[in-house]
Amino acid sequence: MANQSEFDTLALRTGIHRSQFGEHSEAMYLTSSFVFQNAAQAAARFTGGEEGNIYSRFTNPTVSAFQERLAALEGAETCVATASGMSAILALAMALLKAGDHVLCSASVFGSTVQLFSNIMGRFGVETTFVAGASVAAWEGALRGNTRLMFVETPSNPLTEIADIAALAAVAKRAGALLAVDNCFCTPALQQPLQLGADLVIHSATKYLDGQGRVLGGAVLGRRGPEMDGVYGFLRTAGPSLSPFNAWVLLKGLETLRLRMDAQSHAALQLAQWLERHPGIERVYYPGLSSHPQYELAKKQQRLGGAVVSFEVKGGREAAWRVVDATRMISITANLGDTKSTITHPATTTHGRISADARKAAGINEGLLRVAVGLEALSDIQADLERGLK
Numbered sequence: 001m002a003n004q005s006e007f008d009t010l011a012l013r014t015g016i017h018r019s020q021f022g023e024h025s026e027a028m029y030l031t032s033s034f035v036f037q038n039a040a041q042a043a044a045r046f047t048g049g050e051e052g053n054i055y056s057r058f059t060n061p062t063v064s065a066f067q068e069r070l071a072a073l074e075g076a077e078t079c080v081a082t083a084s085g086m087s088a089i090l091a092l093a094m095a096l097l098k099a100g101d102h103v104l105c106s107a108s109v110f111g112s113t114v115q116l117f118s119n120i121m122g123r124f125g126v127e128t129t130f131v132a133g134a135s136v137a138a139w140e141g142a143l144r145g146n147t148r149l150m151f152v153e154t155p156s157n158p159l160t161e162i163a164d165i166a167a168l169a170a171v172a173k174r175a176g177a178l179l180a181v182d183n184c185f186c187t188p189a190l191q192q193p194l195q196l197g198a199d200l201v202i203h204s205a206t207k208y209l210d211g212q213g214r215v216l217g218g219a220v221l222g223r224r225g226p227e228m229d230g231v232y233g234f235l236r237t238a239g240p241s242l243s244p245f246n247a248w249v250l251l252k253g254l255e256t257l258r259l260r261m262d263a264q265s266h267a268a269l270q271l272a273q274w275l276e277r278h279p280g281i282e283r284v285y286y287p288g289l290s291s292h293p294q295y296e297l298a299k300k301q302q303r304l305g306g307a308v309v310s311f312e313v314k315g316g317r318e319a320a321w322r323v324v325d326a327t328r329m330i331s332i333t334a335n336l337g338d339t340k341s342t343i344t345h346p347a348t349t350t351h352g353r354i355s356a357d358a359r360k361a362a363g364i365n366e367g368l369l370r371v372a373v374g375l376e377a378l379s380d381i382q383a384d385l386e387r388g389l390k
């Protein structure tokens with residue numbers, strides 16, 4: 001793993017290819033297609049005989065710069081950027097899976113990820129089994145001869161459950177399956193799954209990679225080879241490509257990624273400690289708390305706890321909604337990863353479309369709230385929550 005100063009330099013200086021104008025900030029190439037000098041060059045580009053851009057659904061220099069920079073930060077050989085985090089997961093699934101394949105997925109993943117694997121991929125003959133993400137034995141026990149992909153989010157959304165990446169990588173290797181990790185909550189600034197043995201990393205760049213809630217984006221990262229070629233092939237054909245404008249915004253986001261992740265994680269830890277002492281709170285979920293069931297594992301594979309704190313309010317949905325409705329500063333919104341703090345009631349929003357049974361299995365109760373801690377003064381965040389908790 002790059003040390004902090006190496007990471008910062010990579011975040012600022014990778015992927016810069018100046019044009020003839022010598023611009024200092026990265027250029028934004030807002031163009032759908034690229035011009036060829038003649039018919040022979042056009043033909044050579046299309047056959048692959050000559051490298052170069054053809055059409056922005058395939059490649060674009062601003063998008064390539066973002067891919068290069070993110071790959072450097074994750075320690076990946078290659079990166080394919082996508083229009084959103086969900087299209088990154090779709091591209092991964094379409095590239096790796098075929099009818100008759102089996103997927104193992106942690107039960108504690110983002111609601112749309114559950115939908116994608118169970119309902120959408122299910123219609124194409126791919127079967128998914130959901131397992132308790134933190135139990136290596138549960139993953140091992142659910143393996144089948146046709147298990148092709150193991151998909152995990154760690155820390156998970158919203159309960160910050162931690163899965164042991166190195167142990168799951170070993171399980172996947174023994175089973176001849178691939179391990180993909182959604183690294184949305186930590187980002188490479190706090191955790192680098194490929195260095196722990198994972199085969200593939202997924203990002204919703206919409207979250208901390210942007211960091212200021214401006215654009216949608218996603219990425220799949222891994223080593224060069226048939227899997228990543230398949231991801232690129234799907235993107236090029238089906239077209240969930242990242243726009244060059246969004247890529248430019250994300251490039252700027254990466255420049256401050258580590259600073260933001262550090263500051264927001266430190267504030268989140270303090271908020272979690274305060275909530276843990278609060279009489280109105282039943283339970284706090286935060287990997288940086290020693291009360292977190294996988295605290296030791298989190299310390300081993302993450303540099304800090306991350307910026308998302310989830311907590312269960314005493315009094316169920318009514319009490320939780322009261323806290324949400326009493327806020328005056330914290331934004332009531334489904335997004336996370338912003339420098340502005342956000343609050344969400346997962347059971348009725350992000351995880352509202354999955355069945356009540358699946359929600360219960362994932363431990364998402366009616367009193368649960370998720371706060372993604374931003375960069376406002378911690379005292380203001382606490383005062384905003386205190387109003388509804390009183």
Ligand SMILES: Cc1ncc(COP(=O)(O)O)c(C=O)c1O
Pocket residue numbers: 084085086087110153157182184185203204205206207216217218
């Ligand atoms: C952990 C995680 N993965 C994937 C996604 C999907 O990303 P996007 O909204 O960019 O499609 C989200 C969105 O909230 C998420 O939290």
